[in-house]
Amino acid sequence: xxxxxxxxxxxxxxxxxxxxxxxxxxxxxxxxxxxxxxxxxxxxxxxxxxxxxxxxxxxxxxxxxxxxxxxxxxxxxxxxxxxxxxxxxxxxxxxxxxxxxxxxxxxxxxxxxxxxxxxxxxxxxxxxxxxxxxxxxxxxxxxxxxxxxxxxxxxxxxxxxxxxxxxxxxxxxxxxxxxxxxxxxxxxxxxxxxxxxxxxxxxxxxxxxxxxxxxxxxxxxxxxxxxxxxxx
Amino acid sequence: xxxxxxxxxxxxxxxxxxxxxxxxxxxxxxxxxxxxxxxxxxxxxxxxxxxxxxxxxxxxxxxxxxxxxxxxxxxxxxxxxxxxxxxxxxxxxxxxxxxxxxxxxxxxxxxxxxxxxxxxxxxxxxxxxxxxxxxx
Numbered sequence: 123x124x125x126x127x128x129x130x131x132x133x134x135x136x137x138x139x140x141x142x143x144x145x146x147x148x149x150x151x152x153x154x155x156x157x158x159x160x161x162x163x164x165x166x167x168x169x170x171x172x173x174x175x176x177x178x179x180x181x182x183x184x185x186x187x188x189x190x191x192x193x194x195x196x197x198x199x200x201x202x203x204x205x206x207x208x209x210x211x212x213x214x215x216x217x218x219x220x221x222x223x224x225x226x227x228x229x230x231x232x233x234x235x236x237x238x239x240x241x242x243x244x245x246x247x248x249x250x251x252x253x254x255x256x257x258x259x260x261x262x263x264x265x266x267x268x269x270x271x272x273x274x275x276x277x278x279x280x281x282x283x284x285x286x287x288x289x290x291x292x293x294x295x296x297x298x299x300x301x302x303x304x305x306x307x308x309x310x311x312x313x314x315x316x317x318x319x320x321x322x323x324x325x326x327x328x329x330x331x332x333x334x335x336x337x338x339x340x341x342x343x344x345x346x347x348x349x350x351x352x353x354x
Numbered sequence: 355x356x357x358x359x360x361x362x363x364x365x366x367x368x369x370x371x372x373x374x375x376x377x378x379x380x381x382x383x384x385x386x387x388x389x390x391x392x393x394x395x396x397x398x399x400x401x402x403x404x405x406x407x408x409x410x411x412x413x414x415x416x417x418x419x420x421x422x423x424x425x426x427x428x429x430x431x432x433x434x435x436x437x438x439x440x441x442x443x444x445x446x447x448x449x450x451x452x453x454x455x456x457x458x459x460x461x462x463x464x465x466x467x468x469x470x471x472x473x474x475x476x477x478x479x480x481x482x483x484x485x486x487x488x489x490x
């Protein structure tokens with residue numbers, strides 16, 4: 123059974139976009155689906171153009187050739203490249219250039235809410251036998267966090283900065299990652315922070331309340347979007 | 355008609371309309387509602403005196419579920435994936451564990467939540483997309 127106490131929740135935000143060079147991918151499915159091998163580099167930055175290369179006969183002979191951009195789709199949230207045609211059992215795939223987004227744990231989160239919403243347009247007609255029919259329309263994701271750290275706190279102890287006050291001031295989209303149980307299934311989404319505010323009456327602890335909503339990002343030079351999705 | 359305990363409820367999620375089996379049961383659902391609603395069209399005319407008259411038109415069902423989130427449960431996973439795909443999912447609710455309906459639905463909302471002292475929870479809403487199928 124995979125139920126989890128909420129205190130095992132980990133919420134991470136995207137840190138500083140970092141260059142990829144000749145990053146290896148591992149075959150996932152049937153010579154068509156390949157995923158960035160290094161799990162820490164799987165969130166691809168849609169703001170930076172990707173170059174995917176294939177070595178059709180694998181290591182040893184031959185060399186990598188750049189795959190035409192129209193021959194594959196990119197899942198920016200999971201670092202997955204899906205080719206429209208079989209690459210051959212010996213093929214190896216790499217991302218020769220592009221950027222990934224490292225994930226940084228947000229400190230002192232005490233509450234998380236995230237809701238995926240799908241509009242459903244009514245499409246009832248005389249063929250429906252008296253029952254309403256619907257068609258799925260737009261997808262959205264909204265949510266909130268509550269933290270015991272104030273908005274000026276830098277959650278990135280490394281070389282970058284993740285300061286929630288600065289992120290909302292800049293108005294730039296942020297990658298958010300949430301999982302429970304410390305590992306396993308996650309939800310990732312590109313969001314814009316909509317509100318970052320402190321509340322705290324005299325007898326209580328200061329709490330920072332953050333709200334956010336989906337801000338899908340189109341991949342540079344591509345028709346694929348980095349939006350919201352589940353993964354493992 | 356016998357009074358039935360609510361803990362006998364069974365809720366299933368499946369990608370097809372065929373009868374669900376035990377493996378399709380959504381684990382850890384704590385609450386479910388699925389009221390059958392009927393739109394009505396008012397037909398009151400001068401000939402009706404002081405009383406409004408109505409005609410039943412389209413039937414509708416809105417389903418709400420909530421419970422403890424289980425990321426390893428396949429049927430719960432269908433709720434998460436179908437809100438993104440927008441495809442029709444089949445949710446079966448048997449209020450006494452035996453009798454009920456299978457509803458073809460569009461999943462319109464899936465929410466995860468959890469304050470630090472609680473269990474990670476989920477909530478889900480779905481809207482009817484076609485005729486319900488009586489079970490059994």
